[in-house]
Amino acid sequence: MEGNNIKNFLRKYMMLIAMVVVVxxxxxxxGGKSLLPQNINxxxxxxxxxxxxxxxxxxxxxxxGNIDLSVGSVVCLAGGVGAIIxxxxxxxxxxxxxxxxxxxxxxxxxxxxIAFIKVPPFIATLVGxxxxxxxxxxxxxGFAYQVEDKAFLNIxxxxxxxxVPDFLAGIGPASSLNKTCMVxxxxxxxxxxxxxxxxxxxxxxxxxxxxxxVSVIIKTILxxxxxxxxxxKLSNYKGIPTVLIWIALVLGVFAYITSKTxxxxxxxxxxxxxxxxxxxxINTKMVMFSAYTLMGLLAGFAGVLNIARLMGSQPTYGLGxxxxxxxxxxxxxxxxxxxxxxxxxxxxxxxxxGIINQGMVIANTPPNYQTVVKGLVLLVAxxxxxxxQMRRKGSQKNAEAKTEKGGAKA
Numbered sequence: 001m002e003g004n005n006i007k008n009f010l011r012k013y014m015m016l017i018a019m020v021v022v023v024x025x026x027x028x029x030x031g032g033k034s035l036l037p038q039n040i041n042x043x044x045x046x047x048x049x050x051x052x053x054x055x056x057x058x059x060x061x062x063x064x065g066n067i068d069l070s071v072g073s074v075v076c077l078a079g080g081v082g083a084i085i086x087x088x089x090x091x092x093x094x095x096x097x098x099x100x101x102x103x104x105x106x107x108x109x110x111x112x113x114i115a116f117i118k119v120p121p122f123i124a125t126l127v128g129x130x131x132x133x134x135x136x137x138x139x140x141x142g143f144a145y146q147v148e149d150k151a152f153l154n155i156x157x158x159x160x161x162x163x164v165p166d167f168l169a170g171i172g173p174a175s176s177l178n179k180t181c182m183v184x185x186x187x188x189x190x191x192x193x194x195x196x197x198x199x200x201x202x203x204x205x206x207x208x209x210x211x212x213x214v215s216v217i218i219k220t221i222l223x224x225x226x227x228x229x230x231x232x233k234l235s236n237y238k239g240i241p242t243v244l245i246w247i248a249l250v251l252g253v254f255a256y257i258t259s260k261t262x263x264x265x266x267x268x269x270x271x272x273x274x275x276x277x278x279x280x281x282i283n284t285k286m287v288m289f290s291a292y293t294l295m296g297l298l299a300g301f302a303g304v305l306n307i308a309r310l311m312g313s314q315p316t317y318g319l320g321x322x323x324x325x326x327x328x329x330x331x332x333x334x335x336x337x338x339x340x341x342x343x344x345x346x347x348x349x350x351x352x353x354g355i356i357n358q359g360m361v362i363a364n365t366p367p368n369y370q371t372v373v374k375g376l377v378l379l380v381a382x383x384x385x386x387x388x389q390m391r392r393k394g395s396q397k398n399a400e401a402k403t404e405k406g407g408a409k410a
Contacts, residue, residue: 014333014384015331015332015333015345015348015349015352015381016348018352019348019351019352019355022352022355022356022359023035023355025359026355026356026359026362026363029359029363030359030362030363033362034355034358034359034362035233037233037234037236037237038237039358039362040230040233040234040237041233041234041237041238041241042358043351043354043355043358044241044243044244044247044354045157045241045243045309046309046354046357046358047324047350047351047353047354047357048157048243048246048247048302048305048309049075049302049305049306049321049324050321050324050325050328050350050353050354051247051250051251051328051346051347051350052246052247052250052298052301052302052305053071053075053298053299053302053321053322053324053325053328054324054325054328054329054332054346054349054350055250055251055254055298055343055346056068056071056294056295056296056297056298056299056325057071057295057322057325057326057328057329058254058258058329058334058341058342058343058345058346059254059258059267059290059291059294059295060121060291060292060295061271061326061329061330061334061335061336061338061341062258062267062268062270062271062291062334062338062339062340062341063267063270063271063274063287063288063291063338064270064271064274064337064338064339065271065335065336065337065338066114066121066122066291066338067121067122067125067322067326068110068121068125068128068292068295068299068322069122069125069126069128069129069322070106070110070125070126070127070128070129070132070299070322071295071299071302071318071321071322071325072129072133072318072319072320072321072322073128073129073130073131073132073133073136073318074102074103074106074128074132074296074299074300074303074318075299075302075303075306075317075318075321076132076133076136076303076313076315076316076317076318076319077102077106077132077133077135077136077139077303078099078100078102078103078299078300078302078303078304079099079303079304079306079307079313079317079318080136080139080140080145080313080314080315080317081095081098081099081102081139082095082096082098082099082147082303082304082307082313083095083145083146083147083307083312083313084139084140084145085098086147086148086149086152087145087146087147092149092151092152095152096152096156096304099300099301099303099304100297100300100301100304101300102300102303103296103297103298103299103300103301103303104293104296104297104300105296106128106132106296106299106300107292107293107294107295107296107297107299108289108292108293108296109128109296110124110125110128110292110295110296111288111289111290111291111292111293111296112289114288114289114292115285115286115288115289115292116285116289121292129322133315133318136315137315140313140314140315142315143314144312144313144314145312145313145314146311146312147307147308147311147312147313148311152308153308153311154242155242155308156242156243156246156304156305156308157241157242157243157246157305157308157309162241162242162243162308163238163239163240163241163242164180164181164239164240164241164242164245165180165239166178166179166180166181166239167180168180168183176236177232177235177236178234178235178236178237178238178239178240179235180239180240181231181234181235181239181240182231182232182235184231184240185227185228185230185231185232185234185235186228186231188227188231189224189227189228189231192220192223192224192227193220193224196216196220197216197220200216243305243308243309246301246305250298250301251343251346251347254294254343255342255343255344258342258343259342259343263287263290266282266284266287267287267291268339268340269282269339270282270284270287270288270338270339271335271337271338271339271340272338272339273339302321303318306318324353327349327353327374327377327378327381328346328349328350328352328353329341329345329346329349330349330378330381330382331348331349331352331353331377331378331381332344332345332346332347332348332349332350332352333345333348333349333381334346334349336382336386349381352377353374356373356374356377357370357374360373
């Protein structure tokens with residue numbers, strides 16, 4: 001019994017443990033530089049698109065291991081449209097709306113072909129990757145466009161002043177810490193702890209099976225400790241980057257959608273068994289259409305964050321973004337077969353990718369070796385998923401065999 005508990009714990013938190021190990025390894029390889037406040041801030045700002053695109057990619061993967069290869073091109077296309085609009089001296093909200101609409105339309109386009117015409121997702125989005133990259137080049141005519149609207153850059157995370165002001169700087173004793181950041185961090189940590197235990201009590205009352213109280217306490221303490229540590233590090237730099245607010249908003253909204261809504265339950269159902277889901281009366285075509293439509297919308301928003309961070313757009317932006325998003329999902333525990341994965345896993349996967357990237361850069365690892373390491377990490381994550389799937393199937397077969405034997409004896 002104890003051995004099963006250990007196996008379940010390792011299966012559930014393997015990637016989290018791996019992330020802790022990677023952080024410790026790079027801490028020693030870089031002489032502690034990887035955990036400097038500025039470098040931690042850079043991991044967040046430089047990988048904002050991974051968190052956003054990984055969230056959308058998870059929706060596609062849940063439907064049966066499907067992916068969207070076009071998101072990098074869509075980020076480039078949407079960013080190019082937004083940058084051109086702002087260079088025409090039009091208000092930045094118009095540019096943001098245009099980028100979101102562009103992403104939404106692309107998502108609906110892919111959703112139509114995949115859900116209703118039954119074009120395989122790999123082919124449909126491969127076509128999109130090529131076509132929308134070409135369209136981005138046509139629209140930008142091969143030129144780079146600078147974004148200089150300070151309000152846009154500050155709100156969406158570009159430039160040196162894209163941080164939440166320290167509203168509490170003048171209160172209490174003088175300190176180098178950003179007090180607003182620390183207060184927000186403590187409130188978030190307390191809120192998470194309270195929500196965790198209230199939600200556990202609610203599930204118990206409804207008769208659901210939940211983790212043991214000791215397991216929940218340990219998990220909550222660890223997460224609260226990480227949140228406070230992260231907040232302390234950011235407080236030692238410039239405080240809360242505005243891009244972190246957008247990341248948290250996207251992750252929070254889609255964590256709710258995937259866990260608390262009918263659409264979320266249907267996404268998992270389609271990935272688990274599409275035929276059974278369809279026979280139960282669920283419109284699986286609309287579920288698939290919704291997944292790719294939301295993916296497109298998030299790709300448009302990633303375009304907003306991308307041109308804010310890079311302060312402009314050019315035809316080469318977004319190359320390889322789709323691979324980073326896919327890697328974040330699979331490293332975070334999403335199943336290559338569909339039906340399994342969480343937003344929490346995306347957070348771990350995206351953070352792990354960012355930590356590995358930055359750690360190797362600080363350690364002066366040659367770029368070619370960086371790519372090799374990222375590929376091997378992804379291979380290990382998928383291999384772990386394959387092994388778990390094989391074990392589940394083996395367990396099911398054993399259970400079925402025992403049932404048949406029991407029936408025969410009777």
